[in-house]
Amino acid sequence: MIPPAPDSTLQPAAVAGSGLLRDQLYRYAEELQTLMQIHGELEQRFRTLSELHRSTIEGHSSVAGFIQLSQDIYLLTDCAGMITQCNPAAAAITSVPQLPGTYIGDLIVPAHLEALKNAMDALILGHADATAGIELHFKSRAKEAALRITAATLLPARHHGVLQGIHWMIRDLTPQREAEFETQITSLVLDNAAEGVVIADVASNILAVNPAFTLITGYAADEVIGRTPAFLQADIAEGPFYADLWQALPVKGQWRGQISNRKKNGERFTTWQTLTSARDSEGKVLSYICVLSDLSRVLDAENRLLKLAHYDPLTELPNRQILQDRLQQLIAMAKRRRESFSLFYIGLDGFSRVNEAYGFAAGDVALKDVAHRFLTVVRGADTVTRVHSDEFIILMPGLSNANEIGVVAAKLICALSLPALSIDGHDLNVGASLGCATYPAHGTDAATLLRHAQQAMRRAKQSGGNKHYLHETTAESHHRSTS
Amino acid sequence: MTKILIVDDHPDIRQLIRLTLGSQYEIHEAADATTALRLAREHQPHVVVMDIMMPGEMDGLQALQAIRSDATLTATKVIMVTARASANDQATALEYGAHGYFRKPFSPVQLVNSIKGLIG
Numbered sequence: 001m002i003p004p005a006p007d008s009t010l011q012p013a014a015v016a017g018s019g020l021l022r023d024q025l026y027r028y029a030e031e032l033q034t035l036m037q038i039h040g041e042l043e044q045r046f047r048t049l050s051e052l053h054r055s056t057i058e059g060h061s062s063v064a065g066f067i068q069l070s071q072d073i074y075l076l077t078d079c080a081g082m083i084t085q086c087n088p089a090a091a092a093i094t095s096v097p098q099l100p101g102t103y104i105g106d107l108i109v110p111a112h113l114e115a116l117k118n119a120m121d122a123l124i125l126g127h128a129d130a131t132a133g134i135e136l137h138f139k140s141r142a143k144e145a146a147l148r149i150t151a152a153t154l155l156p157a158r159h160h161g162v163l164q165g166i167h168w169m170i171r172d173l174t175p176q177r178e179a180e181f182e183t184q185i186t187s188l189v190l191d192n193a194a195e196g197v198v199i200a201d202v203a204s205n206i207l208a209v210n211p212a213f214t215l216i217t218g219y220a221a222d223e224v225i226g227r228t229p230a231f232l233q234a235d236i237a238e239g240p241f242y243a244d245l246w247q248a249l250p251v252k253g254q255w256r257g258q259i260s261n262r263k264k265n266g267e268r269f270t271t272w273q274t275l276t277s278a279r280d281s282e283g284k285v286l287s288y289i290c291v292l293s294d295l296s297r298v299l300d301a302e303n304r305l306l307k308l309a310h311y312d313p314l315t316e317l318p319n320r321q322i323l324q325d326r327l328q329q330l331i332a333m334a335k336r337r338r339e340s341f342s343l344f345y346i347g348l349d350g351f352s353r354v355n356e357a358y359g360f361a362a363g364d365v366a367l368k369d370v371a372h373r374f375l376t377v378v379r380g381a382d383t384v385t386r387v388h389s390d391e392f393i394i395l396m397p398g399l400s401n402a403n404e405i406g407v408v409a410a411k412l413i414c415a416l417s418l419p420a421l422s423i424d425g426h427d428l429n430v431g432a433s434l435g436c437a438t439y440p441a442h443g444t445d446a447a448t449l450l451r452h453a454q455q456a457m458r459r460a461k462q463s464g465g466n467k468h469y470l471h472e473t474t475a476e477s478h479h480r481s482t483s
Numbered sequence: 484m485t486k487i488l489i490v491d492d493h494p495d496i497r498q499l500i501r502l503t504l505g506s507q508y509e510i511h512e513a514a515d516a517t518t519a520l521r522l523a524r525e526h527q528p529h530v531v532v533m534d535i536m537m538p539g540e541m542d543g544l545q546a547l548q549a550i551r552s553d554a555t556l557t558a559t560k561v562i563m564v565t566a567r568a569s570a571n572d573q574a575t576a577l578e579y580g581a582h583g584y585f586r587k588p589f590s591p592v593q594l595v596n597s598i599k600g601l602i603g
Contacts, residue, residue: 020566020587021495027588028499035592 073150073170076157077104079124081116084165093138093148093172104168109137109147123154123166130155136170149173196271198290204228207287216271216294218264229290232261253277258295270295312386314364315371323385323393327446330395334439340400342438345453346374346412348390349431349465354423362423366430373415377408393453400438402470409434409468417466433460434468442471484509485602486526490519490533490543491564500532503591504598516541520549528559530598535565535572544575551580560601564589 067074067087076085086099094107108116115134122128131154138148150170157165190197196213200206206224214220217232224231255275262268271292277285307313310322318326330341348370355363367390374384374392383395394412399405413432421428435456443449456469463469486509491497497512504510511526513519515537523531531550535543543563550556562583563576573584583597 020493021499024496024499024588028591031590031592 071172073168073172075099075104075168075170076165077168078165079120079163081105081120081166090170093150093170107138109139112136119152119154120166123156124163135173146174149177193291194293196292196294198224198229198288198292200229200288200290202285202287204288213292216263216269216292217261223264253279259292261292270299315368315386317371317384317386317392319385320387323383323387323395324446326383326385326395327449330397331439331444331446334397335444339398340439340441341395341397342399342405342408342436343449343453344392344394344396344409344412344468345435345437345450345457346392346394347433347457347461348392348416349433349461350428351390351430354428354430358423358426358428365423366421366428369421370416370430374412377411377415393450400441405436405438405470406468409436413466413468431466433457433465435460435471436468437471485530486511486528487598488513488519488522488526488528488531488533490514490516490531490537490546492534492537496534499591500594503595515539516543516546516549519546523550523556523559524553527556530601531559531561532594532598533561533563535563535576536567544572544579547576547579547581562594562597562601564594 070087071089073090073093074085074087075083075090077083081104083099083102083104090099096102096107105113105116112135116136119131119134122131131152134152134154136150136152138150140147150172152171153169155167155169156163157167190210193210193212196216197210198206198213199208206227206229209219209221209224213224253276255273257273258270259273260268260270272295273290273292275288275290278287278289279285310319311317312319327343333339334341351363351366354366367386370392371384371386374394378384378394378396381397385393385395387393396408399408412434416430416432421430435453435458437443437449437453437456439449442452452471456471460467460469485507487504488511489497489500490513491500492514494514497514501510501512509526511522511528513522516533516539519531519533520541522528533543533546537543541549543565547561547563550559550561560582561580562585563572563581564585564587565572565576566587576584582601585594585597
């Protein structure tokens, strides 16, 4: 029989305690279950974190390796800019032997200290997560004159989220800037050169030309790039010559010479060209550079000078110098072949009056007319020259017979009178006095022949003009002209 | 070493609490309030974990009052543990100066955390 439920306060401790203990144990079991569940979750989280940690460690060691081997400079400073760590590349930029413990500002040129300070402040004050590409000029190393141009990138160095310092990645831009400067100078020179420049690859395909090339040849850059320079050739005949050039060039490295080319408009022009091959360190040809200067103007000027020296600019007849040359040649040839020739010395009669009456311009026109008329009378082998303002000398190979001389003299005099020389319808009334000397009868050297012919001309003039005299070694007879 | 006094008339409960706390504390045990007061004065425990309902002249609440009125035990923190589901007990215990109050069956985790919290 179950005894009536006793008052709990009177219940024996052992009985009450066993119930409490059981409840407490259940509570422990429940809590154990909960804790085991939490434990499982924590274990999983621990594994994840461990894996993350491992890859972080690996990543960190790769980064550390990169930093160590980097060509770029790595510095770690505290927030005040005091260097605490650096990589080996840092030694390249500064002469300071012990970088850790040095203030970064001491390495920078004074002009860039403000930029440095601003970049650091932006990071420290939290205005920026990173500051990239700040141009900082480092003071030169002891033995070098030039400062080092760098681009610096700043990253915050945090520990537990608190800014502890600054990571600096610094790239030395000096070699790059120097190369850029050289390129700038080169292109400046090319763009402003008076000489045309063509740059071609090893297959002689044109890679680039400068503005002067376009100016000289008439070809724009986009018309020639990718083509070989063969289109510039003036003649097919010069093809083999080009082939020689392109063959010789790789061997000798340079070729200079005069080449006849053709412009875009078909006009021929002569250039002085220097071809150079650009090679790499192993001697392999990388490209060809051709510098061409237009010789056309130079050659034109040369021709003009040559003409001025040997020809009378007014009548375009050969001058005294050519006369002397021809005369010497003629004497030499006549002597060798035992031939003869005649020398006519012609003085215009009454020409000074033309200048006085109508002016020098009119006189010049008249002289050109006279020269023209003489040229129509003489043969191809004859030489007509103007030796003085109104004096002409004509050399006639093979002529020595007095009668024939008379006929030629008459033709020359006639040439001036039929029709009469005139200006604006005014008869100028200009005639000619001729003196003639023949080789070898009247002289066997130039001076004698000239002197004798001149003397004969003077006599003709003294006797009234419009006649000719043939020099006589003994007696000076004269032959009236037939006019 | 931090000293803890466990007061409960039930030896299995005392043993359970001892095992729960582990070996990191110096543990003393008493089965009644009178012994508890004596041991408290003797060992100056950092924390006393005490049952309310115990046989003898004093119950836990009376012992709590005695500890709180003892000038030598001002640093001792007291956590009351009881099977009595009376809200009144909790208010009384806190009024008498208890630092914590647990109802049986207590959560061992919460008890340990509470003790650690009191030790600081």
